[in-house]
Amino acid sequence: MTRKLISSGSPFEEIAGYSRALVQGDWCFVSGTTGYDYQTMVMPDSVEEQTHNALTTIEKALEQAGFTLSDVVRMQYTVTDAAYADIAFPVLGRWFKTIRPAATMVVADLIKPEMKIEIEATALRS
DSSP states (O other): OOEEEEOOOOHHHHHHTOOSEEEETTEEEEEEEOSOBTTTTBOOSSHHHHHHHHHHHHHHHHHHTTOOGGGEEEEEEEESSTHHHHHHHHHHHHHHTTTOOEEEEEEOOOSSTTOOEEEEEEEEOO
8 A cells, every 4th residue: 555645844744753644545644733824834823713724734735635625534623722612613614514524622732832723634535
C-alpha cells in the first residue's frame, strides 16, 4: 500500500516531524489543525475565525490527498475553554450539516496560548 504525505506549508510540520495529512490506502488522516493562516502565520483572535481557518486548511489537505469533506467519517475537536464550544458549533454545523461525521469535542490546553481550537479529521474514500 502506498503511503502519501501531505503538507500545508506550516513550519511546525518540519520542526515537529509530522505531516498535515497522511494517506494510506483508502484512508486519510488529517493531523490536529489550529486556526493559523499558514501563508502568513497569523492567528485570528476569535474562536469562530480560528475554526473556519482550521477547516479551510483541512479541506485543502483533503483535496491534495484526493478526498473531499464528504469523505470525512470522524472528527476530533479540542477547545481550550468549554464556552468556546457554543461559538464553534455553528461554524462546524455550516461545514458538516449534511456530512454529519462521528465527532468528539474535549476541553484541554493547547501548546500555544493563542490557540483556542484544534481539529483532527479522518476520511475514508467513498
